[in-house]
Amino acid sequence: VTPTDYAFIQRYLKERSGLILGEDKRYLVEARLGPVARAANLSLSQLIQALAAGRDPALDQTVVEAMTINESYFFRDKTPFDHFTEAMLPELMAARRMERRLRIWCAACSTGQEPYSLAMLLAERATQLAGWRVEIVATDIATSIIDRAKAGLFSQFDVQRGLPIKYLMNNFTQEEDKWRVNAPIRNMVQFRPLNLLRDFAPLGQFDIVFCRNVLIYFDEAAKRDILTRIGRQTQADGFFVMGAAETTVGLSGAFAPHPQRRGLFQRTVAAPAPAFRQIAAVG
Numbered sequence: 001v002t003p004t005d006y007a008f009i010q011r012y013l014k015e016r017s018g019l020i021l022g023e024d025k026r027y028l029v030e031a032r033l034g035p036v037a038r039a040a041n042l043s044l045s046q047l048i049q050a051l052a053a054g055r056d057p058a059l060d061q062t063v064v065e066a067m068t069i070n071e072s073y074f075f076r077d078k079t080p081f082d083h084f085t086e087a088m089l090p091e092l093m094a095a096r097r098m099e100r101r102l103r104i105w106c107a108a109c110s111t112g113q114e115p116y117s118l119a120m121l122l123a124e125r126a127t128q129l130a131g132w133r134v135e136i137v138a139t140d141i142a143t144s145i146i147d148r149a150k151a152g153l154f155s156q157f158d159v160q161r162g163l164p165i166k167y168l169m170n171n172f173t174q175e176e177d178k179w180r181v182n183a184p185i186r187n188m189v190q191f192r193p194l195n196l197l198r199d200f201a202p203l204g205q206f207d208i209v210f211c212r213n214v215l216i217y218f219d220e221a222a223k224r225d226i227l228t229r230i231g232r233q234t235q236a237d238g239f240f241v242m243g244a245a246e247t248t249v250g251l252s253g254a255f256a257p258h259p260q261r262r263g264l265f266q267r268t269v270a271a272p273a274p275a276f277r278q279i280a281a282v283g
């Protein structure tokens, strides 16, 4: 790629997906977009001209998806899932014992390992959760990845990375050399395409939000904006989880680190404005 084309792709991806490409990622653009160009019978520079012309939304989506990093695995980093069963679930089940409703959002779910890990943990607690309505909404910018997540079909390699054998045995069925998540677990997760740069308020309020290993690729302004907006979608006593190398500290006042649990954040709620007293004083 020429310096001009590379500068265009950097700007283009930042605007469309938030991805920040450093100067050392030319090889990545060539490796990922080369095949996209060839499939469209274009050279890389012709592909970039087509993107600049901006007349093909399908091509935009293909390019954005080709540049995503979809690495994920079951029970990734383990600790967040311990926080889930040891802190988030018990606290929220006590707090929501009247309405018996919980809403969980995996905000960049990739091929589904994260929401399915949560679903398996919930399924293990079916007795305690009898009569509860628990929703897991899982979203990602890449529609092809969302389709794969929905299908719930994983390779031997995928299920060998971090998935304890008892979860494999209880929740998957072998199909030739692959493993499919059983329907009861699949049906617990609603997968939807969603770009975090766009408005996600219509998803509603959540008790728990996992947003792991996606904001690391974005610049500070995008991180601040997304964290602030996720804050608005999180219940006042809700929880927020980022990746092992990520933090909200210095980026957003919407969440504060949990005093005992590393990597877990809690919604901070500003004290309500003393509107009544002000009005009374004026009156």
Ligand SMILES: C[S@@+](CC[C@H](N)C(=O)[O-])C[C@H]1O[C@@H](n2cnc3c(N)ncnc32)[C@H](O)[C@@H]1O
Residues within 6 Å of the ligand: 016, 017, 018, 019, 068, 069, 070, 071, 072, 073, 076, 107, 108, 109, 110, 111, 114, 139, 140, 141, 142, 145, 194, 195, 196, 197, 211, 212, 213, 214, 243
């Ligand atoms: C590295 S994966 C993380 C998956 C999972 N959360 C985990 O930690 O294992 C990052 C995911 O973020 C998605 N992504 C990238 N930009 C996004 C955006 N603007 N909105 C929503 N998802 C995005 C990618 O498609 C990719 O599947």
